[in-house]
Amino acid sequence: MIEVKSLYKSFEDKEVLKDINSVFENGKTNLIIGQSGSGKTVLMKCIVGLFRPTSGEVLYDGRDLVTMNKQEWKMLRREMGMIFQSAALFDSMTVLENVMFPLDMFSKDSYAERVKRAQFCLDRVNLLEAQKKFPDEISGGMQKRVAIARAIALNPKYLFCDEPNSGLDPKTSLVIDELIHDITVEFNMTTIINTHDMNSVMGIGENILYIYEGRKEWQGNKDEIMNSTNERLNSFIFASDLFRKVKEANK
Ligand SMILES: Nc1ncnc2c1ncn2[C@@H]1O[C@H](COP(=O)(O)OP(=O)(O)OP(=O)(O)O)[C@@H](O)[C@H]1O
Numbered sequence: 311m312i313e314v315k316s317l318y319k320s321f322e323d324k325e326v327l328k329d330i331n332s333v334f335e336n337g338k339t340n341l342i343i344g345q346s347g348s349g350k351t352v353l354m355k356c357i358v359g360l361f362r363p364t365s366g367e368v369l370y371d372g373r374d375l376v377t378m379n380k381q382e383w384k385m386l387r388r389e390m391g392m393i394f395q396s397a398a399l400f401d402s403m404t405v406l407e408n409v410m411f412p413l414d415m416f417s418k419d420s421y422a423e424r425v426k427r428a429q430f431c432l433d434r435v436n437l438l439e440a441q442k443k444f445p446d447e448i449s450g451g452m453q454k455r456v457a458i459a460r461a462i463a464l465n466p467k468y469l470f471c472d473e474p475n476s477g478l479d480p481k482t483s484l485v486i487d488e489l490i491h492d493i494t495v496e497f498n499m500t501t502i503i504n505t506h507d508m509n510s511v512m513g514i515g516e517n518i519l520y521i522y523e524g525r526k527e528w529q530g531n532k533d534e535i536m537n538s539t540n541e542r543l544n545s546f547i548f549a550s551d552l553f554r555k556v557k558e559a560n561k
Pocket residue numbers: 321326344345346347348349350351352353
């Protein structure tokens with residue numbers, strides 16, 4: 311579980327995050343949504359330690375990231391997996407080598423054990439047959455699956471995904487969403503996803519944090535969104551005709 315308490319973040323005199331309080335539960339897909347510029351990325355960066363909050367706490371199962379010493383931070387870092395907007399694979403490495411990369415960096419296991427672990431992760435995302443290919447020989451959706459396999463290679467407790475569906479068609483996005491959801495449940499990870507994708511919200515939104523102008527405006531799950539009376543949330547979610555019709559149909 312990750313808990314954010316009274317989190318503020320300013321850049322010089324610009325206050326971007328204002329008193330964010332939120333709990334991101336383990337075994338669940340936790341989504342951060344909001345308009346462009348609302349502060350989602352800054353919040354995610356504060357949570358993963360790329361930005362230091364101006365004030366507040368970021369608790370990883372009770373351990374405050376903000377006040378950790380270097381050794382504690384190094385240990386925590388190994389419990390975190392990340393999936394970036396672009397799959398961010400190394401072009402000159404095969405699929406297998408990409409997944410092995412974090413293991414080569416951080417694991418003390420033998421080479422044979424590292425290969426076995428990487429192959430297990432590739433198998434989990436149904437890509438074992440592509441292990442010898444290079445990233446430019448596989449589709450964007452497959453590259454995302456390799457990125458997921460790499461992110462789970464070190465068996466993380468916490469998984470962070472920044473716009474995991476960016477650049478993917480709706481059908482492939484569904485596959486990626488389901489995969490992230492399923493591995494979250496299977497490995498009981500605390501997964502936080504920064505997304506613009508309303509299909510993801512309606513599909514895997516088990517715990518959704520809606521940020522409006524740097525403040526927490528609403529938190530709930532995908533079913534509660536359907537019945538929410540929060541006007542800002544509704545105008546954001548139901549900006550599209552399709553989702554408005556879905557809501558009407560559910561009344
Ligand atoms: N390093 C920085 N220095 C100064 N201001 C920043 C910095 N990073 C972000 N900001 C500002 O913080 C605000 C929130 O930005 P952020 O990137 O978090 O928005 P977002 O909700 O992720 O938007 P998008 O959906 O477009 O990615 C913006 O006004 C942005 O200009």
